[in-house]
Structures are given as structure tokens and as C-alpha cells.
Amino acid sequence: MPGPAPDERMRPEGRRNSQGIRVDPEAEVTHEPRQAVLSALVKHRPGVLAEISGLFSRRQFNIESLTVGPTVDEDTARMTILIEEPEPGIDQAKKQLQKLVPVISVTELEPEAVRRELALIKVGGEKPDDVNAVAEMYGGQAVDAATDSVTVEVTGSKPKIDAAVEAFKQFDVQEVVRTGAAALERGADTLEKHD
Amino acid sequence: MSERASVPKEDQTETEQDDDREPITTGAQSVIRALENAGTDYVFGVQGGAIMPVYDALYDSDITHVTMAHEQGASHAADAYGVVTGDPGVCFATSGPGATNLVTGIADASMDSDPMIALTGQVPTDFVGNDAFQETDTVGITQPITKESYFAGDSDTVGDNVSEAFALAASGRQGPTLVDLPKDVTQGETDREPMAPTTPDTYDVPEEADDTDVQEAVEALADAERPVILAGGGVIKADASPALREFATEYEIPVITTMPGIGSFPEDHELSLEWAGMHGTGYANLAITNTDCMLAIGTRFDDRLTGGVDSFAPDAEIIHVDIDPAEISKNIYADYPLIGDAKMVLRQLYDAMPRAPDADEWRERCQDWKSEYPMTYEMPDDEPLKPQYIVETFSEVTDDDTIVCTGVGQHQMWASQFWEFTEPRTWVSSHGLGTMGYGAPAAIGAKLAAPDQEVVCFDGDGSFLMTVQELIVAVREQLDITYVVLNNEAVGMVRQWQDGFYEGRRMASEYPWIPQFDKLAEAFGARGFRLEDEADVEDTIQAAREYDGPAVIDAIIDPAENVFPMVPSGGDNGLFALEESHLEML
Ligand SMILES: Cc1ncc(C[n+]2csc(CCOP(=O)(O)OP(=O)(O)O)c2C)c(N)n1
Numbered sequence: 001m002p003g004p005a006p007d008e009r010m011r012p013e014g015r016r017n018s019q020g021i022r023v024d025p026e027a028e029v030t031h032e033p034r035q036a037v038l039s040a041l042v043k044h045r046p047g048v049l050a051e052i053s054g055l056f057s058r059r060q061f062n063i064e065s066l067t068v069g070p071t072v073d074e075d076t077a078r079m080t081i082l083i084e085e086p087e088p089g090i091d092q093a094k095k096q097l098q099k100l101v102p103v104i105s106v107t108e109l110e111p112e113a114v115r116r117e118l119a120l121i122k123v124g125g126e127k128p129d130d131v132n133a134v135a136e137m138y139g140g141q142a143v144d145a146a147t148d149s150v151t152v153e154v155t156g157s158k159p160k161i162d163a164a165v166e167a168f169k170q171f172d173v174q175e176v177v178r179t180g181a182a183a184l185e186r187g188a189d190t191l192e193k194h195d
Numbered sequence: 196m197s198e199r200a201s202v203p204k205e206d207q208t209e210t211e212q213d214d215d216r217e218p219i220t221t222g223a224q225s226v227i228r229a230l231e232n233a234g235t236d237y238v239f240g241v242q243g244g245a246i247m248p249v250y251d252a253l254y255d256s257d258i259t260h261v262t263m264a265h266e267q268g269a270s271h272a273a274d275a276y277g278v279v280t281g282d283p284g285v286c287f288a289t290s291g292p293g294a295t296n297l298v299t300g301i302a303d304a305s306m307d308s309d310p311m312i313a314l315t316g317q318v319p320t321d322f323v324g325n326d327a328f329q330e331t332d333t334v335g336i337t338q339p340i341t342k343e344s345y346f347a348g349d350s351d352t353v354g355d356n357v358s359e360a361f362a363l364a365a366s367g368r369q370g371p372t373l374v375d376l377p378k379d380v381t382q383g384e385t386d387r388e389p390m391a392p393t394t395p396d397t398y399d400v401p402e403e404a405d406d407t408d409v410q411e412a413v414e415a416l417a418d419a420e421r422p423v424i425l426a427g428g429g430v431i432k433a434d435a436s437p438a439l440r441e442f443a444t445e446y447e448i449p450v451i452t453t454m455p456g457i458g459s460f461p462e463d464h465e466l467s468l469e470w471a472g473m474h475g476t477g478y479a480n481l482a483i484t485n486t487d488c489m490l491a492i493g494t495r496f497d498d499r500l501t502g503g504v505d506s507f508a509p510d511a512e513i514i515h516v517d518i519d520p521a522e523i524s525k526n527i528y529a530d531y532p533l534i535g536d537a538k539m540v541l542r543q544l545y546d547a548m549p550r551a552p553d554a555d556e557w558r559e560r561c562q563d564w565k566s567e568y569p570m571t572y573e574m575p576d577d578e579p580l581k582p583q584y585i586v587e588t589f590s591e592v593t594d595d596d597t598i599v600c601t602g603v604g605q606h607q608m609w610a611s612q613f614w615e616f617t618e619p620r621t622w623v624s625s626h627g628l629g630t631m632g633y634g635a636p637a638a639i640g641a642k643l644a645a646p647d648q649e650v651v652c653f654d655g656d657g658s659f660l661m662t663v664q665e666l667i668v669a670v671r672e673q674l675d676i677t678y679v680v681l682n683n684e685a686v687g688m689v690r691q692w693q694d695g696f697y698e699g700r701r702m703a704s705e706y707p708w709i710p711q712f713d714k715l716a717e718a719f720g721a722r723g724f725r726l727e728d729e730a731d732v733e734d735t736i737q738a739a740r741e742y743d744g745p746a747v748i749d750a751i752i753d754p755a756e757n758v759f760p761m762v763p764s765g766g767d768n769g770l771f772a773l774e775e776s777h778l779e780m781l
Contacts, residue, residue: 003477003567006770006780010560012485014509020496020527022509043397047346051338058339088524095521101343101363104397 019088031086035064037109037183038094041191043102044070044077051100052079061085061093065117065180076104078191080183105191115183119161122151124172131171138164149174219388222347223252223381225354226314226374229389230258233361235285237261237276237643239269241296243289245316245329248381250287261643261672264664266293268636270300271662274309274371275623275640279598281434283310283364283372284640290316291329294375295336299630301371302340306627307455308432310369312360313337319379320348333375342370343395350380354389362392367400368519369432401518404535404543412490412514412531413547419488419512421557422448425471428455428626429493429517433537436460436619439492442541446551449561451479453494454611455626461617468561469570472500473762474608477568477771480762482561483508484769488552490544492516493537496526497627498765506767516540568760568773570612579753580729582606582681586613588732589651589679592740597649598623598641602634602658604688606681608758610653621648631686632661635678639665642674649740651677656709657686663715669745670720677739678747680712683754691757695778716747726750 003009017023017030042048049068056063064082071078083093090108097106123131125148132150135141140154150171154164158181165176185191219225226249230238239261242250253260263269266288273284288297294315304311318327334344342363347353353376360372394400416422430439436459443450443466450460452470462469471479483489489511494500501507507527515522515529516537523532533540572583586609599614600623601607607624616622623641625633638652659680669676690704713723722742726735726749739746760771763781772778 003564003773006772006777009481009769010485011769012510016505016507016509016528018504020504020507020524022511022528047334047338050335054339088528092521092525095523099519099521101395101397 019086021088031088033062033084033086034090035082035084036090036093037113037115037181038081038083038097038106039109039183039191040079040081040097040106041071041104042077042079043104044075045102048077048102051102052097055096055100056081056083056093059092059096061089067180067182069182080181082181107191109183109185113183113185115157115181116155117158117161117179117181118153118155119165119176119178120151120153121165121168121173122149122175123168124174125149127171131168134167134171138167140164217255219354219386220384221248221252221381222350222353222376222383222385223248225350225385225387225389226357226376226381227252227256227258229354229357229361229392230285231256232389233358233392234282238285238287239263239272239276239640240287241266241269241289241293243293243316243329245290245318245378246287246293246314246376247316248378249314249316249376260287261639261668263636264667265662266296267299267632268639268662268665268668270297270311270313271303271630271633271636272640272643272665273311273313274300274304274307275600275637276644277304277310277369278623279620279641279644281310281432281620283312283361286311286313288313288315289329290318290333291331294331294333298336298340299628301337301373303625303628303630303633304371305340307428307625308369309371310364311371312357312364313371313373314357315373315375316381317346317375317377320377321379323377333373337373340371341373344373344375346375347377347380350383350385351387353380353385354387358389358392359395362394363398366394367398368429401520401534402536402539404516404533404540406543408531408533409540409543409547412533413544413549415512415531416448416488416490416514417549417552419552420554421485421487422552422554423468423482423486423489424448424450425453425483425489425491425494426450426456426459427453427492427494430456430459430537431619433493433518434619435492435538435541438538438541438545442545445545446548447554447558448490448552449482449558451482453497453500454624456494457611457622458616458619462615463617468565470611471768473502473764474612474758474760476570476612477760477773478561478564480760480768480771481564481568484767486511488512488514490514490516492541493518495522498526501526502762502768503765506769572756574729580727580732580751582609582683582750582752582756583613584729585679585681585726585732585736585750585752586610586653589736590614592733592736593649593651596621597651598645600624600634600638600641600650600652602654602661603629603631604655604658604686605683605691605756605758606653606655606658606687609681631655631658634658635662636665636668638676638678639668639672639674642669642676643672650675651679654678654680655687656680656682656684656706656712659712660709666716666719666721666745666747673744675743676745677736678716678745680747680749681752682709682712682749683752683756684709685754687754688758694757695775696763712747712749716745721745721747724748
């Protein structure tokens with residue numbers, strides 16, 4: 001039989017973790033997931049959303065929310081994508097996004113970026129005044145009222161909306177719709193200028 | 196063989212002024228004009244209702260259409276054409292089943308970054324979305340397996356879509372693109388000449404790597420005691436093989452290739468350790484495991500190469516050269532990422548390298564491994580024919596530029612192990628997708644791409660059966676291809692795994708009902724040979740080579756033969772098994 005058998009061969013000490021990063025053989029190092037807000041400018045044309053959401057699902061990126069809407073340029077749309085991944089995954093997500101042909105540019109927004117989400121909450125109409133009072137506490141307002149229902153609009157950060165939805169539960173919540181986050185960098189920076 | 200298109204390549208980008216072609220009147224004509232402008236000589240395809248206007252326009256063109264027996268064959272032939280020439284191969288299919296039959300070949304091209312463009316017919320735009328006859332959402336189906344899939348919605352711009360798709364397939368990290376062509380759009384009137392092939396404005400192709408990054412990388416490489424170069428398919432795609440040879444020989448660094456990288460560096464060179472991975476050579480896998488600095492070029496660190504990532508080159512700093520930033524640190528973390536074209540970055544590295552690494556001892560060790568773990572096989576007198584012997588014998592009698600195509604399975608591994616490859620673009624195989632049935636049509640694409648080079652296809656009985664109907668194309672076009680079916684009456688690779696990892700429970704892997712391939716070949720009008728004895732190997736190979744047209748050797752091989760060395764899936768490359776009994780130790 002040629003050559004030494006497997007257990008007698010020359011072997012190095014080192015090893016890598018599951019993300020392919022070399023690690024100290026004594027230590028266990030893996031990256032913990034964190035939340036990242038990706039903002040992408042894309043060509044505004046049919047099929048873009050499918051292309052991008054398809055990318056996220058087939059590469060198994062853990063997506064929290066994805067919003068999309070037009071910009072001032074009618075050929076361009078802007079997407080805000082919240083993902084929760086370990087660091088290498090976030091980096092991959094950015095690069096894979098950037099690779100798609102309709103994607104013009106991608107950037108990760110700073111943690112202090114302005115982030116807003118809109119929720120419409122439909123509750124029972126028995127106590128309209130109380131509903132209004134709660135809505136005001138969250139800077140929201142009633143946008144529709146009927147004899148047996150009131151619909152309230154609230155905008156704000158995700159924790160604020162979570163809290164508002166929680167607070168409205170006292171009024172028999174019938175339906176909730178949330179948009180997911182839209183986000184912009186603070187200050188004068190724009191995505192076009194990033195590169 | 197059909198006439199080659201008469202438009203010489205150099206004229207391909209010349210504009211309308213100095214050509215006497217008929218003016219364009221329909222979308223379909225602009226589609227064909229776009230292909231002509233891009234330099235297309237051949238298209239591979241099958242007719243059908245929704246694509247008929249495009250075929251009608253092709254009637255007046257110098258582009259040669261090769262009618263395939265099945266659209267899967269068209270996509271593999273186009274893929275192989277792209278692999279051999281470096282320019283996108285083109286395939287056509289009608290809507291619905293035509294388009295879905297292309298899908299395997301498109302996915303195959305996508306996994307191997309092969310330049311290819313698929314044009315599919317589609318139902319008229321008014322019918323789209325209504326589940327019309329032969330409608331499928333081709334763009335939706337193919338989006339994940341193309342660089343871009345276009346839905347051509349307008350007769351005036353359909354030619355532009357094709358031009359852009361062509362340019363995109365060919366540039367940067369190459370790959371397949373698709374244009375879906377609704378029948379009313381191709382029938383519709385237009386007088387618009389398509390734009391010149393141009394990539395979309397959102398698509399950037401990096402060229403040179405950052406100089407500071409290059410400087411840091413060469414310092415690390417020059418300081419290494421156990422350096423290796425790992426050359427992937429990207430080296431071949433970038434036409435960087437000569438640059439690789441120059442760099443490796445100047446700085447005396449051992450070279451390992453990946454399986455798609457076979458041919459990027461001559462396997463008969465002293466510095467070559469051949470290829471690494473699941474069935475790569477023992478010496479390549481040991482060198483990978485023990486290197487302290489790896490210059491990896493144009494590889495995506497596929498799991499068939501790396502085995503378990505935890506044990507892949509665990510002591511090595513990795514310098515990773517790739518044109519696709521998304522490949523950097525995707526599977527294996529890159530300490531020194533160099534984003535750029537492999538040929539240009541190799542030039543940069545060559546110029547910046549301060550000195551050759553001091554690695555005499557390491558090179559000696561690599562040579563020792565070559566003699567400790569040689570690629571051999573046993574051939575006792577009384578046993579049936581050994582597949583390795585057939586491959587080796589064939590390799591010895593042919594020229595260096597012979598092109599080898601394969602199906603997928605054990606035969607593919609034997610072909611890659613026992614053929615000596617010395618030239619780029621001579622190894623045409625399905626790597627990332629591992630598509631059985633790739634070989635027969637790929638050989639057709641390869642032969643048309645390189646009519647002056649010998650083409651041989653090693654196939655498995657299982658793989659050959661999947662696309663055997665394409666033989667009719669080789670016969671019709673009188674293509675001089677030698678098919679060698681390494682016939683073990685089984686889907687051998689599966690059987691090998693069942694024996695190794697499923698206690699020999701050979702569920703659905705033995706094929707005792709296989710046809711006689713020599714007779715099947717004759718039925719198609721090809722020459723058939725049956726090969727059973729070791730003593731006949733050379734003569735049969737010579738006879739098949741001498742036959743001017745497609746020949747099929749049905750080689751009845753030892754069904755007990757398995758592929759070694761082997762790194763079990765997810766295993767440690769350094770712990771390859773050399774025989775069945777080793778697998779239990781791992
Ligand atoms: C289209 C397709 N189906 C199934 C497989 C799974 N598979 C991988 S190798 C293999 C065996 C191939 O058998 P054969 O072509 O006879 O070659 P051999 O291994 O016997 O040389 C199979 C079934 C595959 N790779 N491709």
C-alpha cells in the first residue's frame with residue numbers, strides 16, 4: 001500500500017471556524033448575528049422586487065423587512081432591507097445585492113440612521129375617546145372611524161410601533177398592517193454620493 | 196460539417212454603413228442582427244411555435260444553426276462552445292417546454308461561469324400571464340441561474356436586449372444570460388439597428404487590483420515557507436494560463452489546480468501537483484492541508500474542493516484573486532483579497548514580488564509526496580478491463596490540444612485523474628452542477644468550436660443514456676468525435692457511495708438492462724466498437740480515432756473498480772482515503 005495511512009500523515013495545528021476564518025486552536029470564535037440596514041438604489045422596472053427577494057431567499061439570508069418605493073427619479077426605486085446575520089453574512093448580502101444587474105448601488109446605513117415604519121391598527125369602536133388618547137401617546141391619529149371600528153395610524157421606530165400595538169390590545173385589535181422600515185442616513189450624505 | 200459563417204471575426208463590430216445587408220424590418224431580424232454583430236457563428240437549438248419568427252429571420256443569415264435532438268443538448272453544446280472559444284455559445288428554444296428543457300444547461304453554465312446566451316420564444320405579450328398554450332414564466336424560472344434574464348417587451352429594443360445580454364455573458368465573471376422573446380415582439384415591425392454589444396451601465400468590471408493590496412500580498416507570499424498556488428477555472432476564463440506559468444516558474448511555487456482549473460497549468464511540469472479536492476491527487480491535498488500561504492486565483496472554494504472548511508488549509512494565509520468581489524471570503528476567509536482580472540493581477544503580482552520564497556525544503560516535500568502517493572491502479576491479468584488504463588492509453592496517443600469532454604460520475608474522475616492535461620480549454624466537464632448527460636452534447640459544441648482539434652468524450656453508461664439522442668447530431672454534421680463509454684452497468688459513483696457509506700445497499704444504482712452502445716451507435720449511423728480485452732485497447736482506440744465521423748466505443752469495464760483517492764464529503768483533505776478500508780478509519 002502506498003504512502004502512510006491517514007492517521008500517520010503530516011498535519012498542521014490550525015483550523016478554521018464554520019465561516020472559513022482561521023482561529024486559534026484553543027479558542028472558539030464565531031460571529032454573533034447583528035442587525036444591519038441595507039439601502040439599495042435599483043432600476044425601477046418590473047421584476048426587480050422578485051429578483052431581489054429571490055436572492056435573499058435562495059441564499060438563506062435572514063430577512064426582517066423589505067420596503068420599496070419610487071425616488072424623485074422615476075427610473076429609480078429605493079429599497080430598505082433589514083437583515084439579521086453574522087458579520088460575514090452581512091458582507092455577502094451586500095456583495096450579492098451589488099452583483100444584480102438592476103442594482104445601482106448598495107450601502108449599509110449607520111446604526112443612527114433615521115428609521116421609520118408605519119402601522120395601521122384597526123380596533124373595536126366602543127371607546128373612541130380612549131383609543132384617541134392612546135394614539136396621541138404614540139404621536140398617532142385616528143384616520144377612519146365607523147360605529148364599530150376605529151383605524152389608527154402610527155409611525156416611528158420599530159420598538160415604538162411594537163409598544164403601540166401592544167397598548168392597543170386593550171381595545172380588541174381586529175387588524176394590523178405594518179410597512180417594515182424605511183431608512184435614510186442622517187446629515188447631508190445620500191446614497192448617490194456614497195459609492 | 197456545415198459551412199462556417201462567412202463573416203470573419205474582425206468584422207464583427209463594423210457598423211451598418213459599410214455592409215450590404217438587408218435593412219431590418221422586424222424584431223426577429225434585429226435579434227439575428229444583434230447576434231451577427233456580436234460575432235456569432237453557430238446557434239444550437241430546436242424549433243417551435245413561439246420562436247418561429249426568429250428562426251425565419253435566421254433563414255437569411257450566415258449564422259449556422261445546429262438542430263439538436265433535445266433543448267438540454269442545445270444548452271450543453273452552447274456551453275461547451277463557450278468554454279472552448281471563450282465567447283458566449285448561443286442556444287435557442289421555443290416557449291414552455293422548450294425553455295424548461297434549457298434550464299439544466301443554463302444552471303450548469305451558471306455554476307461554472309461559462310459564457311452563454313439563451314434565447315427563448317414566449318407567447319404573445321397579450322397572452323402572458325394567462326397560462327396560454329406553452330407558456331411558462333421563463334424569466335422567473337431562470338432568474339436565479341443567469342447573470343440576467345431579460346423579458347423583451349418591445350420590437351424596437353429587442354435587438355438591444357440581445358446585444359446587452361451577449362456583452363454581459365462575455366464580460367467580467369462570465370456566465371449565462373437569457374432573453375425571452377414574445378412572439379408579437381419578434382413579429383412586430385421595426386427598422387431599428389440593434390446597439391453595439393455593451394454591458395448595462397450598472398455593471399462594473401474591476402480590472403487591476405489595488406496596488407497597496409498587491410504589495411501586502413506579495414510580502415506575505417515571499418515570506419512563506421510552504422507556499423502554493425491554487426489555480427481555478429477563473430484562470431482559464433481570464434486567459435491567464437501563460438501569466439500563471441510565468442509567475443509560478445519564476446518564483447518556483449508549486450501549483451495545484453481545482454477541477455475546473457485543469458489545463459490552466461501543465462500537469463507534466465515539475466511544479467504541478469495536479470488537482471485537489473474530493474478525488475484529487477494525494478499530493479495536492481497534502482500540500483493544501485500543509486501550506487502556510489496560498490495564492491488562490493479564480494476559484495470559488497467549492498465544497499468538493501475544500502472538504503470541511505474547518506480543515507481546509509488551516510495554517511495558511513489566503514491571498515484570493517477574483518474578479519467577483521462576492522467570492523471573497525464567501526466560503527474561505529481571504530487575508531489578502533485582490534479584486535481584479537486574473538491576468539492583470541498576475542502581472543501586478545509578478546512585478547511586485549520582492550523575491551522568491553525560500554521554500555526548497557517544501558518543494559522537496561511536495562515531490563516526496565508525489566512518490567509516496569502516486570496516481571496508480573492495479574491491473575491483475577485475470578480481471579476485467581480497468582477504466583484508468585483506457586484513459587491513460589488514450590492520453591498517450593493524442594496531441595496536447597486534444598479536447599476531453601465527460602459526463603458526470605466515476606468516469607469523469609478517471610478522465611480527470613489519468614489524462615495528462617497541459618493546455619487550457621481542453622477540459623470540458625460539468626463541475627459545479629455535476630450534470631449527467633453533459634458529455635454527448637458538449638462534445639458536439641466543442642468540436643464545432645475547435646474543428647481542427649481532436650475531441651474525445653469519456654462518458655458513463657448512465658450519463659450517456661441521458662443525452663444519447665444527440666449522437667444523431669454528430670452523425671448529421673459528420674463530427675469527428677470519439678465517444679468512450681466506460682460501461683460498468685451501473686450509476687457507478689452512486690454505487691461507490693452506497694458501498695462506502697450505506698452498507699452496500701445498492702438501491703437503484705445497478706443498470707443490468709443497459710443497451711449495447713456499439714449497436715446503438717450504429718443505429719444512429721455512427722461507428723460502434725465493443726471493447727472488452729486489455730489487449731485490444733490500443734487498437735480499438737486507434738480504429739475509432741481513424742474513423743472519420745462519430746465513433747462510440749462501448750468499453751466493458753470492471754464493475755468493481757472505484758475512484759480513489761477520496762475525501763469523504765465534508766472531510767479533511769489531508770485525510771484522503773486510498774482504498775475502501777481507509778474510509779472506515781475516517
Ligand atoms: C442529472 C443527474 N442525475 C443524477 C445525478 C446523481 N449522480 C451523480 S454521479 C451518478 C452516477 C453516474 O453514472 P454513470 O454516468 O454511469 O457514470 P459512472 O459513475 O458509472 O462512471 C449519479 C446518478 C447527477 N449527477 N446528475
